[in-house]
Amino acid sequence: MRVTVHLPFCVGVENARWRAIRARATRRRRLPRTTTAIASDAVRGGNVAAFAVFAARRMGDAEARARRREDDDGGGDDVARGCASDAAAAPDGDGGRGVVVDVRELEKDALRRRFTSSVGACGADEGAIVDAGLKTTSRRPLAVVVHEVTYEVRKRGDAHARVRLLDDVSAVFPPGKISALMGPSGAGKTTLLDVVSGRKTQGYLRGRVVVGDEPASKAALKTCAAYVEQFDCLLPSLTVRETLMYQAQLKGGPDVSAKEREAHVERLLDDLRLRSCADVIVGSALSRGVSGGQAKRVNIGISLVTQPRVLFLDEPTSGLDSKTSYDLMRVIRKFADEDGVAVIATIHSPSSEAFRQFDRLLMLKGGRVTYAGPLFGEEGAETYFYSLGYFFDPNDNFADFLISTAADDAADFPREFAQSFHHKRNRDEVRKYIKDVVHRKSIGDTSSSLSSAIAEAPARSSFVNAVWTLLKYRTSRNYRNAQFVGARCAGHLIFAVVMATMYWNQGKSMSLASQINVSNMLFMNNVLPAFAAGAYLPSILMERPLLYRELDDGCYPLLAYITYKVIEETIAAFVVSLLATTIVYNAVGLVGNFAVDWLTYFGVQQCGAAIAYACAAVARDVDAANAILPVYNVLQILFAGLLLHAEDVPRGWSFWPPTLFVRYGWQAQMLNHFKRAEPSVFLDADGALEGVTGYYDIRGSVQGNVLFLYLLWIAWLALATIVTATVRHQQR
Numbered sequence: 001m002r003v004t005v006h007l008p009f010c011v012g013v014e015n016a017r018w019r020a021i022r023a024r025a026t027r028r029r030r031l032p033r034t035t036t037a038i039a040s041d042a043v044r045g046g047n048v049a050a051f052a053v054f055a056a057r058r059m060g061d062a063e064a065r066a067r068r069r070e071d072d073d074g075g076g077d078d079v080a081r082g083c084a085s086d087a088a089a090a091p092d093g094d095g096g097r098g099v100v101v102d103v104r105e106l107e108k109d110a111l112r113r114r115f116t117s118s119v120g121a122c123g124a125d126e127g128a129i130v131d132a133g134l135k136t137t138s139r140r141p142l143a144v145v146v147h148e149v150t151y152e153v154r155k156r157g158d159a160h161a162r163v164r165l166l167d168d169v170s171a172v173f174p175p176g177k178i179s180a181l182m183g184p185s186g187a188g189k190t191t192l193l194d195v196v197s198g199r200k201t202q203g204y205l206r207g208r209v210v211v212g213d214e215p216a217s218k219a220a221l222k223t224c225a226a227y228v229e230q231f232d233c234l235l236p237s238l239t240v241r242e243t244l245m246y247q248a249q250l251k252g253g254p255d256v257s258a259k260e261r262e263a264h265v266e267r268l269l270d271d272l273r274l275r276s277c278a279d280v281i282v283g284s285a286l287s288r289g290v291s292g293g294q295a296k297r298v299n300i301g302i303s304l305v306t307q308p309r310v311l312f313l314d315e316p317t318s319g320l321d322s323k324t325s326y327d328l329m330r331v332i333r334k335f336a337d338e339d340g341v342a343v344i345a346t347i348h349s350p351s352s353e354a355f356r357q358f359d360r361l362l363m364l365k366g367g368r369v370t371y372a373g374p375l376f377g378e379e380g381a382e383t384y385f386y387s388l389g390y391f392f393d394p395n396d397n398f399a400d401f402l403i404s405t406a407a408d409d410a411a412d413f414p415r416e417f418a419q420s421f422h423h424k425r426n427r428d429e430v431r432k433y434i435k436d437v438v439h440r441k442s443i444g445d446t447s448s449s450l451s452s453a454i455a456e457a458p459a460r461s462s463f464v465n466a467v468w469t470l471l472k473y474r475t476s477r478n479y480r481n482a483q484f485v486g487a488r489c490a491g492h493l494i495f496a497v498v499m500a501t502m503y504w505n506q507g508k509s510m511s512l513a514s515q516i517n518v519s520n521m522l523f524m525n526n527v528l529p530a531f532a533a534g535a536y537l538p539s540i541l542m543e544r545p546l547l548y549r550e551l552d553d554g555c556y557p558l559l560a561y562i563t564y565k566v567i568e569e570t571i572a573a574f575v576v577s578l579l580a581t582t583i584v585y586n587a588v589g590l591v592g593n594f595a596v597d598w599l600t601y602f603g604v605q606q607c608g609a610a611i612a613y614a615c616a617a618v619a620r621d622v623d624a625a626n627a628i629l630p631v632y633n634v635l636q637i638l639f640a641g642l643l644l645h646a647e648d649v650p651r652g653w654s655f656w657p658p659t660l661f662v663r664y665g666w667q668a669q670m671l672n673h674f675k676r677a678e679p680s681v682f683l684d685a686d687g688a689l690e691g692v693t694g695y696y697d698i699r700g701s702v703q704g705n706v707l708f709l710y711l712l713w714i715a716w717l718a719l720a721t722i723v724t725a726t727v728r729h730q731q732r
């Protein structure tokens with residue numbers, strides 16, 4: 001229906017009139033709720049022009065939105081028409097007054113839209129296909145329903161008290177619709193998003209979150225849903241295309257062929273309008289890459305490689321200009337329309353154009369619902385707030401109006417909402433859905449949409465494939481980075497050259513002084529690689545947010561990540577240990593088995609790296625890790641046997657030296673060098689002469705010490721894995 005409203009007197013209405021309207025609104029006179037009553041009230045108040053604008057907006061809204069989408073999509077395609085008819089007749093508020101949303105109908109609707117967009121035909125027996133599809137077909141749309149959710153956390157500084165962050169929140173997030181989560185800062189939007197998406201790592205949760213027909217479990221959500229964090233967390237050295245390929249390979253599993261993967265990524269590049277920057281690196285603050293808006297779209301793209309049924313977005317448009325945020329929302333709109341994805345996005349102050357892409361609104365304040373229901377239309381948020389006395393000036397941004405209105409402390413919005421018709425409608429929508437789920441279970445309907453979605457989801461990458469993918473995309477890039485290679489090689493080679501010049505040919509002499517010099521040199525040859533492990537800390541800690549995100553996304557198991565890290569570090573360590581040992585061995589004139597010296601150096605390096613992983617896992621940040629690692633290494637130096645002979649270690653400390661990898665490395669190299677000739681030139685405690693290994697109380701055999709060294713490497717790796725798995729620094 002086209003409504004034409006003539007506003008001859010609007011011209012004369014200027015700011016004074018609007019100010020008067022606002023003044024009345026802020027006095028919060030409760031206005032009647034029916035259209036006629038609103039009209040008469042407005043007219044009685046002399047606010048005819050305002051009412052005319054209001055009525056025109058309300059009545060033309062559905063039509064205008066439909067037309068806008070048609071225009072945006074190039075006009076006239078099936079999807080746009082689907083939206084248009086939907087907007088005009090949808091039960092979620094753009095249509096009849098007081099109609100409760102039937103989420104099942106919206107599920108069917110989303111399936112129908114996907115069918116028409118993928119098959120490209122509206123003929124056939126669409127209804128039958130949709131009905132059959134809801135029972136059996138793949139990629140059934142999933143609704144998300146939150147039922148009376150209350151979430152509390154422990155109060156800081158008081159172990160027994162709790163703080164309630166969400167209070168009795170109920171809402172429906174239908175498939176194919178974009179729902180906005182709004183409210184003033186600290187309202188609980190991100191908290192709700194985390195609760196619904198199963199990402200909370202602490203706290204006490206009551207109530208139900210249902211996805212499809214089942215209570216949402218973390219594992220199910222990992223499979224069927226994707227979460228786009230507020231801050232981009234990407235690998236800076238990969239190009240946009242490589243980033244999507246990397247994620248597709250990690251998440252795609254063995255069932256998806258390389259060709260299918262490539263085709264999907266190319267499609268995503270088009271859908272996300274990233275083709276123009278497909279071969280540009282993502283970049284970081286230090287190396288310029290794609291723009292902020294493009295990075296946001298890449299971030300969304302990596303969530304879409306698994307074709308999720310539910311998409312959670314935390315402030316997708318924050319920090320973007322109005323054009324970029326509109327483009328972004330158009331992309332998301334397309335996924336909702338064509339794939340029936342249920343989109344739930346927290347949002348702060350989007351541009352008017354971007355905000356028009358949303359269908360529904362859940363507003364929170366202090367963790368309580370202040371509005372839940374359709375965003376636009378006759379039963380939408382504008383009408384609701386008008387009924388509370390808050391009038392929206394059409395010249396303003398509607399999102400800003402909602403936020404500033406909700407922030408008004410003069411009103412108890414949660415209480416107002418609880419008494420409103422809109423609350424009743426929201427409650428009925430939720431109850432209807434829950435009742436339907438319970439009913440289906442009670443009659444033995446086992447065709448759960450969530451279970452089938454999980455079953456249909458592509459199997460995740462195998463352990464070997466995950467390690468291979470990490471090496472292919474990350475290690476190959478890291479080794480092209482001069483800083484990465486430099487941090488791992490330069491220190492070792494500098495130490496080797498300095499020691500070569502310091503101890504030149506000392507190993508060829510067996511004088512007392514030379515034996516002591518060589519013993520000291522071999523000791524430092526083990527201490528320095530242990531200290532050099534500090535070079536691994538920054539990259540491990542900087543990668544941690546990415547690791548958490550990829551673990552949360554189910555990209556790979558933690559063990560695959562540790563394996564990849566060990567292989568990555570081993571490549572550099574293998575080469576650099578060989579070079580460093582060659583320099584020192586030849587320059588100093590060591591006479592033992594070269595392979596033993598090399599393997600020992602390599603083993604000490606690996607132990608150092610494993611301890612660096614463990615420190616990084618324990619420490620909250622780089623500063624803490626940089627403080628912990630040297631403390632441990634100094635404690636090694638003190639007890640490794642050179643500064644205090646093993647037999648002189650106080651009884652209380654006797655447990656400590658056997659745990660030190662530097663000690664085993666030094667002992668192995670000492671025995672290796674001195675085993676052939678070891679003149680007895682040192683006095684023992686009884687005044688008898690003994691060799692240098694006896695003097696330093698070197699124990700065991702070369703093989704035994706090397707074996708212990710490698711056992712300690714495995715033990716430290718195991719510890720690092722356990723600590724990384726159990727200590728989670730990012731609390732949500």
Ligand SMILES: Nc1ncnc2c1ncn2[C@@H]1O[C@H](COP(=O)(O)OP(=O)(O)OP(=O)(O)O)[C@@H](O)[C@H]1O
Pocket residue numbers: 153163165183184185186187188189190191192731732
């Ligand atoms: N783990 C926690 N322990 C204690 N308080 C918390 C915890 N998590 C969140 N909060 C508090 O809960 C409130 C809601 O936080 P939340 O991050 O959900 O707000 P928000 O609505 O997303 O705000 P913003 O718009 O600023 O992002 C805040 O006051 C926050 O300090």
Ligand SMILES: [Mg+2]
Pocket residue numbers: 189190191346
């Ligand atoms: Mg937030």
